[in-house]
Amino acid sequence: MKLTILGCYAATPRTITNPTSQVLEIKNRMFLIDCGEGTQVQLRKNKIKFSSINHIFISHLHGDHFYGLVGLISTFMLLNRQTDLHIHGPKGIKEIILLQLKYSNSYTSYNLYFHELSATESEIIFEDEKVIVKTIPLKHRIYTNGFLFQEKIGERKLNIDEVQKHNIETCYYQNIKNGKDITLDNGTIIPNAELTFDPPRPISYAFCSDTMYDETIIPIIQNADILYHETTFLETEADKAQKTMHSTAKEAAKIAQLASVKNLILGHYSTRYDNIELFKEEAQTIFKNIELADDGKSFEFD
Template identity: 75%
Template sequence: MKLTILGCYAATPRTISNPTSQVLEIKNRLFLIDCAEGTQVQLRKSKVKFSKINHIFISHLHGDHFYGLVGLISTFMLLNRESDLTVHGPKGIKEIILLQLRASGSFTGYNLYFNELESKESQTIFEDDRVVVKTIPLKHRIYTNGYLFQEKNIERKLNIEAVENYNIDKVYFNKIKFGGDITLENGTVIPNSELTFDPQVAKSYAFCSDTIYDETIIPIIENVDYLYHESTFLESEAHLSERTMHSTAKQAATIALKANVKNLILGHYSTRYGNIELFKDEAQTIFQNVQLADDGKEFEMD
């Protein structure tokens, strides 16, 4: 699992920083999370193969989280994309994007699907044989969701030495990987535990931006390996976080502590601050395993 931060600052783009967008690579899948202005440029700078992005997850319809989306959709068309693209986001996003495409006389040339969200309860919105994605209902000025990404580790690791010792044909390897026992020609049953190793522990990542301090998300994100939680303000401006329905670094750390997460990544910083290290310093008074997001930064989630 690998996270690439394309942008992680609040509100408007600047020459030195970009608003929210990130790419999560998980089991050879690429997921784009939010798509602010400048996302295409940041994708190229980070050398992300964005033609492999088949699912885009938009948290809410504030401009610093989705104003780059129609441009990216159009660029995919210019690049002769053929594979399907699905946009997951709040109800209304389909109307917004299709209006822009119609008004500009544009078309995609590939199948563009919208999974519009309305539920205020957590729900599974994507699942395949490798990954499950669930919503994390957040409390902001408009309807907003975070997203929980969880690996599926169904396959066990093949013990090649043991398989060769029993002279087991390769045609049975898939059966073994998925937990099956093997019966030899003489009738001897070889239990799966002798032929495989336990799979790696499945990893998880939770994206929570934008939101006020909200303990109702704790049962959803409990024990995740990495939590990205917005920290727009420092505690000295807590009155602004209440008014704008954002969080402070201290509040993000409190959520991480109460949810027993392994690692906390802070982001969505207000541009009023000249030194983002202040966010880490504040958060670490509550929770130790704190890292700072920054534009172009990568996190190898091993």
């Protein structure tokens, strides 16, 4: 699993920082999460192929999380994209985007599908044979979701020495990897556990931005391998966090601790702060395994 931060700062873009957008590579899938202004420029800077993005997840309809979307959709058209593009986001996103495309006479040459969200409970919004994506209902000033990305358990791994010892033909290999026992010609049953190793442990990634401190998300993100949690303010501005329905670094760390996640990534910093290391210092008073997001920074997990 690889996470590339395209932007992780709150509110307005600056020459040195970008609003929220990130790319998650998981099981050979590439998902774009949020699409703040300047996202397509950041995609180019980080050498991420536009054609590899088929699903975009938008957390909410504040501009710093989706104002780059219509530009990216239009660029896909200029690049002669033919592959379907799926947009998962709050109810209203379809109307906003189609209205811009209509009045700019910029309808796409590829199929554009909108999957609008309105549920207030966690729900599955994407699933294939390798990955499942669920919403994480968040508490913000408007309807907002985070997203939980989970790998599915993969195939078992062949113990090739044992397989060859029993002279098992290759045509049975897939059945073995699917977990089946093997019956030899003499009637002997070889248990699957002797022929295989356990598959790699599936990894999960939880994205939570924007939200105020909210313990109701804990059962959804429990034991996640990586949690990205917004930390717009430090505790010295806790009153502003409460008023704007954002979180402090200490609150993000408390959520990570209560949910027993393995790693916490902080982001969505207010641009009022010149030193983001202060967020890590504050959060580590509660939770130790902390990384700081920053524009252009990548994280790899296995």
